[in-house]
Amino acid sequence: MTVLQSIGSNEQAGQSGDDQQRLSLGTAAARNLATTTKSVPQMQEITSRWLLKLLPWVQAGGGAYRVNRRLSYAVGDGRVTFVSTGSQVQVIPAELAELPALRGFGDVNALRSLADRFVQQEFGPGDLIVSRGQQADRVFLIAHGKVNKIGAGEYGEETVLGVLADGDHFGSEIITDAGTTQWDFTAKALTNVTVLSLTRQAMQQLNGQAEALREHIRRMQNLPRKAQNSHGEAAIEMAAGHDGEPVLPGTFVDYEQTPREYELSVAQTVLRVHSRVADLYNKPMNQVEQQLRLTIEALRERQEHELVNNHDFGLLYNADLNQRIYTRTGPPTPDDLDELLALVWKEPSFFLAHPRAIAAFGRECSRRGVYPQMVDAGGHQMPAWRGVPIFPSNKIEISDKRTTSFLLLRTGEQNQGVIGLHQTGIPDEYEPGLSVRFMGISEQAIISYLVSAYYSAAVLVPDALGILENVEIGREN
């Protein structure tokens, strides 16, 4: 390469010399004697990787980390998934088991015939899906769109109870409750909404045919309610007060029988360098070192990507469903971030969002004449909301419909927050939790190194992580 280049420059120098009749040495010729200062190889993919910097890393000694929690009876409301063929939307039968009343029900045939009885309905923005006071006679599944749940306020006016969106459901009580009830809220479509609904009649009709279903519902109706706190955790009984001599309750703190274990995941690759390159071309930069540096940068980027997006432990997937909220209107407004702060209110550490989402948030602030203060985070000036810094990460992906998410985390093992897991002290360790092992030299004289990074992330209690979903970053007002 060097030889080729110098020949090239010689030719150039010769030509220009002929043309201009130079009186002195040209720069092109002079450069053949001089050394070029070289940058180390640059790479566009490198980002700040704030998540990796900010997560407290906990040593997972045996390659696994078990999160022991108090016993919880909470039957979390799951989300239902749909398949759509054209404009026709259908609920996946097995997904109906996410409805509290059908939890644990495994008869696929009964679920399929139940799924077939759902009727698709479309609503435009502002349409009422159900009104308060009407008879509640059907269960609704929201296939797509956002719905405002509006209840009666203290003095008779309207008050927003919450926002429901894709996969949420309401009215599932009618499956178990036999008596007639009334809706205690109004459901109003915020956007174009597609819902699937199942009437009580259709339900009862099927109930008459499927013995297993009837049996299951009867069992769910008679399920004893156990003492629990607002998080669904088994209650620790205690007495408070001063008067009298009441018998004090005896208690113990029950644990979950099968706590979740996080195993360390691995990102790895085989780096190949020809021994000729590794032996000879090492001035001023060590070739292998540079190859390794860039490979490690790519691995670390992959690691951050996995920490956010892995279906098993990634933060976007590992957040509790009760810890997910939707934007009120679409773009990320100060109101939405306040709402998120109310969700992770115990010592929140930082927000994490795509830089474009942060810009969209800035736009909404500017529209309101609000200028969020910057806070100092490790020597960097970071935008903040209510004093909680907002860090950028391009690993939170933007969908092709231009929606993304805001994450809010509490970090640290002491605070029962989100922690990163790694293991240090592995053989041939190069950086904490990352090893570079020599694999051998092949017949073609190619040296191979195995580069591996081990990592995972655990959410110690569900309320350590909140997600603001369906953040629209291109919405024009």
Added chain:
Amino acid sequence: MWKSAVRTDAGSTEEEQRLSLSTGAARKLATTTKSVPQMQGVSPRWLLRLLPWVEAEGGAYRVNRRRTYAVGDGRLTVTNTGADIRVIPQELRELPPLRSFPDDNVLGELASRFEQLELGPDEIVVTAGHPADRVYLVVRGKVRQLGQGEYGDETLLGVLTDGDFFGDGVFTGNTNTWPFTVRTTTPTTLLALRRQEIDRLREQSPLGEHIQKNNEISAKKQNKHGEAAIETAAGHDGEPVLPGTFVDYELAPREYELSVAQTILRVHTRVADLYNEPMNQVQQQLRLTIEALRERQEHELVNNRSFGLLHNADPRQRISTRTGPPTPDDLDELISRRRKSRLLLAHPRTIAAFGRQCSQRGLYPPPVQEHGQPVASWRGVPLLPCDKIPISDRGTSSIIVMRVGAEDQGVIGLRQTGIPDEVEPGLNVRFMGIDERAVMSYLVSTYYSAAVLVPDALGILEHVEIGG
């Protein structure tokens, strides 16, 4: 007091009967305290102060990068004779499918078949879902690319402006529909080329073969920046075969040679020898010359066609204002495209226009300290004045944002210290000799350049309207 007024009147008749020494006479004895020579052209030169300077020892600096397959979306230039607008044939190579296409005749043929369209503000150019049967070039004006949002309403994908293009997929010959709607923001001039014209040329010329080849290149594994992929596997289970990988480098990396700003300072020996109290004449001459050279150096760092920041920015790192004036939204957009934005650089009048936009929204971004000086800021990034950024005769300017430093893969200044007869870092004054007329000459030279290590280190907000 009125007496002295009389005196003055009388004095004008030359018959002055002073009682004491006049100031005019007194000044003949006194020394005048003199300022050193002043100069209006001196500016704070924030860019020179804040760029980290890296030594380029051999006079050149090579920026090694990871290999990219990116078929860079360049910008096309047009010529106009009167109202008749034509695209320059060679410029068509900026279209990804035509990149490095060798045949100028075919390009000329293509260029001659573009039709010119004139549209008013808020008109629809193409509609999502309709068949994509043309490629469009924006000659002048601003258009919005609108996609379909999550709930069926419109969402802004981007703003295109002078020299941008869309719909280059028609070259590949596949029938597609537009994935987005394009609507004009301002009165807009467009050039459009029909699919039929391209298809005809594809059959007659080597065009089809070339497009095929370009498709194969862009199908190579790459990350979203177009860099050759570093293959990694992630997961935990099983014993999958791991991908072997190596990091490929750019084979012909860009080299920045140090540029020079120089001048010959002439001082007559008589002046240099005699008039040196209280100030050294040569030194003062030199001081002002150096100031002027440094101003020129900053001007070149911004405007030089080869390495100047305004010209060296990647086309994908150039964005246009949404409406026209520099709004907080535009700066948010600009800052969101890179990490560690260190400084924003704008013409003082652009900063004033930005201040107006902030005040309109009731925003007051607090100033930050920079070298002990309070300066305007946005999102904590100092917004520094630089009068070297040109304002066009239509009252538009640009705002530059950058990340700096070699460690952060940012923008760096290049210079060489330790040159002979150095008086300041990277600047030397060499004695050239005395000629027959007794004039001494000094050669004053400064060597400099600036390098952008990765494209996203430098961003530019263009078409910033500062009037009104």
